[in-house]
């Protein structure tokens with residue numbers, strides 16, 4: 225029966241219901257407050273998500289985007305480890321549970337899941353939203369502070385999504401090491417900004433030093449070819465805008481692109497993409513320009529023209545963040 229439920233749809237419906245239940249002005253104010261807080265100094269020494277209005281605002285305003293980003297990262301990871309599905313999952317700094325939904329959407333089925341966070345209102349709302357999805361009915365929503373005392377139970381998969389940004393450098397490093405010690409696969413997602421990329425790159429170095437292989441997005445586990453400070457590796461996930469988005473941000477666009485950076489690394493045998501498309505492909509008359517990060521550890525541009533036949537058709541369908549060439553070619 226669970227397989228009949230499409231988690232992405234159930235999540236959207238559940239979040240829409242949340243906003244409908246909140247007075248319009250209150251919702252907009254809570255979102256404004258969240259945006260202001262996230263613009264301010266992080267890390268903070270107390271939870272940002274303090275009460276129900278904060279977490280409803282977070283869930284309605286940010287969770288569709290963090291879900292979409294994690295879903296996209298997990299899709300790339302799953303493609304690199306075909307046939308594997310996590311038998312257990314821990315989501316650290318999981319908040320309202322976006323990554324648990326994304327894992328369920330990627331692999332289906334049920335598995336033991338633990339969400340760790342220090343914000344009780346976020347965990348409570350996460351539990352409430354998860355009630356819309358039978359596979360998430362048994363998730364353990366557990367209060368925990370990321371810091372020197374953090375322990376993470378052993379799990380096939382540990383996710384850390386949009387959390388490193390809120391931690392001190394020492395706590396970031398310790399969290400990544402703890403995740404590496406607990407998991408067979410670690411997926412870390414951050415905002416697609418220069419700073420987000422820098423945090424992901426640092427985490428990637430720690431994971432490879434711990435013996436992990438990078439499964440996605442990178443085609444290899446050697447040093448990242450982007451010289452620090454010169455550019456940033458990021459991708460985009462399309463997110464439908466809710467009525468709350470339109471209320472807060474105005475405009476009538478039906479969607480937004482959530483920019484994110486990520487690394488998915490594992491101790492499992494993995495087959496990373498031969499190359500990854502690292503910018504939006506440029507379509508020209510009779511040609512497609514693809515910017516690639518390649519297995520040979522360099523960034524370069526390739527031009528695919530009509531003369532390449534099927535490969536040209538494939539290039540026209542290829543999107544930013546996809547593997548190149550497509551699987552099966």
Ligand SMILES: C[S@@+](CC[C@H](N)C(=O)[O-])C[C@H]1O[C@@H](n2cnc3c(N)ncnc32)[C@H](O)[C@@H]1O
Nearest residue numbers: 290317318319322341342343369370385386390
């Ligand atoms: C931006 S939210 C991301 C939530 C969720 N992972 C997602 O992708 O939607 C950051 C989360 O990290 C949690 N967090 C930040 N610092 C923490 C700490 N020191 N200990 C535990 N949780 C923390 C916050 O409470 C919040 O739920």
